[in-house]
Amino acid sequence: MKLTLQETVQCLNAGGNVAIPTETVYGLAASLKSPEAISNIFKIKSRPLGNPLIVHVSSVKDISFAKVDLPDFDKLTHAFWPGPLSLVLPLLADLDKQVTAGLLTVAVRCPAHDLCRSLLAMTGPLVAPSANPSGKPSPTQAEHVERDYEGKVAVLDGGACRSGVESTILAWDSQIQKWVLARLGSLEALSIEKVLGYSLERRLKADVAVCPGQKWRHYAPKAELTLERPTSFEDIAVIGFNERSYKGAKIYSLGSIQSSGKCLENLYETLRRLDIDEISKAWIDLDFPLEGLWETLRERLIKASSK
């Protein structure tokens, strides 16, 4: 069911849940002021309770609940907000424990999507994880949400998401007094490093992960995804690139090998098409550069293929 902006505001203010557009992926939103709606997010998505939520704000001024007086916070927000950068900040005021999963920090982001910004200006801070059922590819179109929940979740349709993958997450590490990289995303780490003037320590692997979410399986279609190159492509499904030839294969192209941004934009839609076509097994062509946004693409594909 699609809602207008006005209906979305009413629904969220009345303690309901609505899937909302952002520039990265659609989020399943609840008002920060509605404990019941926040609790329903976990039920609707079958999300583990130990996985905290990102708070979405329309500007830095909305952040009354976290410490923003941190080195380079202004530099980062001036350079990248609104935009696909989430910041894990020390908690100041008591927030609903469901939002933080009991941590002493809270993740905050300011989306760069006009409709989402109009919404946030009217509702105040909204918590929103990606709107997919836990473990599945994230939705990048309103139709994805409708299909995932068979029309039972209300959606504010803001068109297709520009970036197509989730925000990059940085966390403030008070021990080393630096920002560290907690999730690869649609903002390139190198652009952030240029602003900060130092290289970001990566805290991505399960043993050092800052984000509890790194522990769980993600982005996976129903098909078994394999990274082992097949000896023949005959009758095989391949997730690959426009310029490559995979003779005999059913090809699911992410786009041109010239454009990491476009490939990321197409990623979840491509994984979702495997499900629609009832593909049971597909090979992923991981032969692409490791730098820039390619690193994010590789990480998402490897996660999608993990058991």
Ligand code: TXA
């Ligand atoms: O682009 C995005 O960030 C999208 C859109 C909807 O804004 N949201 C999103 O939310 O990707 P979600 O819930 O799918 O992923 C949030 C990640 C999870 O891995 C979670 O563990 C981590 O952020 N996270 C949230 N709060 C945290 C905190 N206080 N400390 C560390 N990690 C946190």
Ligand code: MG
């Ligand atoms: Mg997610």
